[in-house]
Amino acid sequence: MVVTHNLQSSNSSRVLGNTTSLIEKSTEKLSSGYQINRAADDAAGLAISEKMRKQIRGLNEGSVNSQNGISLVQIADGAMSEIHDMLQRANELSIHAANGTLSQADRQTCQDELDQIKEEIDGVRSRTFFNKIPVLKGLPVNIQGDMITPAYTKTITSGADLPEWLQNGIDNASLTNGYMASTYNTTVNVTYKLEGSDEELSGTATIPHSATYIDFSGISADTVAQLDGKGIYSSCCSCQNRYSIKFDATSDANISTQSGKHRIYTIGIKGATSAADVLNRIMEGTKDYTGELGNPDNHYTKYAIEGNSLVIYDDRSSASKATVCSSIDSTGTVTEVTFEKFSVSTGTGWENVNSYNTRANSRYGLFGLGYTETVPVDATYGTKPSSRSADINIHSGAEADMDNKIYILLPNVSCDAMNITTIDFMVPNGPEDAITRIGFAINYLSDERSRMGAYQNRLEHTIKNLDNVTENSQSAESRIRDTDMAKEIVSLSKNNILQQAGQAMLAQANHSTEGVMNLRQ
Numbered sequence: 001m002v003v004t005h006n007l008q009s010s011n012s013s014r015v016l017g018n019t020t021s022l023i024e025k026s027t028e029k030l031s032s033g034y035q036i037n038r039a040a041d042d043a044a045g046l047a048i049s050e051k052m053r054k055q056i057r058g059l060n061e062g063s064v065n066s067q068n069g070i071s072l073v074q075i076a077d078g079a080m081s082e083i084h085d086m087l088q089r090a091n092e093l094s095i096h097a098a099n100g101t102l103s104q105a106d107r108q109t110c111q112d113e114l115d116q117i118k119e120e121i122d123g124v125r126s127r128t129f130f131n132k133i134p135v136l137k138g139l140p141v142n143i144q145g146d147m148i149t150p151a152y153t154k155t156i157t158s159g160a161d162l163p164e165w166l167q168n169g170i171d172n173a174s175l176t177n178g179y180m181a182s183t184y185n186t187t188v189n190v191t192y193k194l195e196g197s198d199e200e201l202s203g204t205a206t207i208p209h210s211a212t213y214i215d216f217s218g219i220s221a222d223t224v225a226q227l228d229g230k231g232i233y234s235s236c237c238s239c240q241n242r243y244s245i246k247f248d249a250t251s252d253a254n255i256s257t258q259s260g261k262h263r264i265y266t267i268g269i270k271g272a273t274s275a276a277d278v279l280n281r282i283m284e285g286t287k288d289y290t291g292e293l294g295n296p297d298n299h300y301t302k303y304a305i306e307g308n309s310l311v312i313y314d315d316r317s318s319a320s321k322a323t324v325c326s327s328i329d330s331t332g333t334v335t336e337v338t339f340e341k342f343s344v345s346t347g348t349g350w351e352n353v354n355s356y357n358t359r360a361n362s363r364y365g366l367f368g369l370g371y372t373e374t375v376p377v378d379a380t381y382g383t384k385p386s387s388r389s390a391d392i393n394i395h396s397g398a399e400a401d402m403d404n405k406i407y408i409l410l411p412n413v414s415c416d417a418m419n420i421t422t423i424d425f426m427v428p429n430g431p432e433d434a435i436t437r438i439g440f441a442i443n444y445l446s447d448e449r450s451r452m453g454a455y456q457n458r459l460e461h462t463i464k465n466l467d468n469v470t471e472n473s474q475s476a477e478s479r480i481r482d483t484d485m486a487k488e489i490v491s492l493s494k495n496n497i498l499q500q501a502g503q504a505m506l507a508q509a510n511h512s513t514e515g516v517m518n519l520r521q
Helices: 007-032 043-097 104-127 275-285 297-305 430-481 485-520
Strands: 142-148 155-159 187-195 200-208 231-235 242-248 262-268 309-313 360-366 369-375 381-389 392-395 405-408
Touching: 007 485, 043 104, 043 392, 043 405, 043 430, 405 430
Parallel strands: 242 262
Antiparallel strands: 142 381, 155 309, 187 200, 231 242, 309 360, 360 369, 392 405
């Protein structure tokens, strides 16, 4: 028996201390409701729980954002509903004003009401806000990203001479207005005067422009020689004399002539290395000539010699969108450049532009004399969007990437945007014009309202999905973080009993050495 160290008491004290610590933790868990109150409680569980909390709270806020987005589109739809009603009334007035039984005074009355309708349409547009954001004014669209190569529109341009860049090339091209090449079937009126072997004939013939194209695309130093013996042939539709142009790869000669009813212009293409060189030879070869056919100036000069020209720039795109000017190289250029996928100037839509180094097939031609050449563009213009911001974006997720955004393009429903500002019943055919234009305006507004409805439906689906994800994520996070009250109460009850027993055993152990004093007796 020893008295210096009471091992029995020490053991009871240690176990009692452990039990007391467990009771403290159980009490903390039961009082807070969390089984993780500090990182030491569950280090890995804490990290997972905090990550899930971030997602859950972000999803909850995304759901609120989506609900606000629904409120915004509902405001826009409600305002456009009123504008729809006003446009329907304007259509009634237009049909009424088109009736021949009305006097000018009657039409003026209709015009007065229409003017009030137009003013109120713009008034509704100006007064409709959500959180001080105008919802019917169609705010600008911003696009950010990498530079891309431009695409080209179809344009017809007429002029006195072929553009200089077709021969030598220039640094910059100016913007050229014209008509869509796909819209017009161009013909060339040719005044001719030919003197053949039998008699002199004169008159006017019409030569379809589309009948005289030959394809020079892909010409290089290796392929120019393949033009040898090939050429362009055209005959007058009211005479027997005819002429043709052929290419001679072995000759530098500009012109050769042949007496009689047939004139041959030979174009020397020796040393030519590109389609532009071929065209230069054609131009040079038709400026100076001598022959035995008299004076055919009026015929062939109008056709090609003096360069009176109709130039067609024709490519793969029929769009007409944002326009910029392009720099060129020595083989050609373009005079109008457009972005294929989206419009910066009108803000009508988005799309990533995935194509770099776009090449355009451009067609250049004289009256009945032309070729097609692929023109590379030296510079790059425009943007390949890496990010985009529309009028309103609804952030509906917990992350920062673009997939968590829903873009809402706000409508512009002004009278100018719907092209009804200048409607006038008092001018000839004014009511009929109004019927057509108001019909387009109604369709335009219907499209905008339909888009708002689609936005609302999408946002409602988004909210349902977000709520589902939030609910199940919260359930998983709860299993990690929350206290199982029943389990913890059982543990607390057990530890309370152990604590009481430990206290009793510690007291008993402390009294166990008192018997040593009895040994003195």
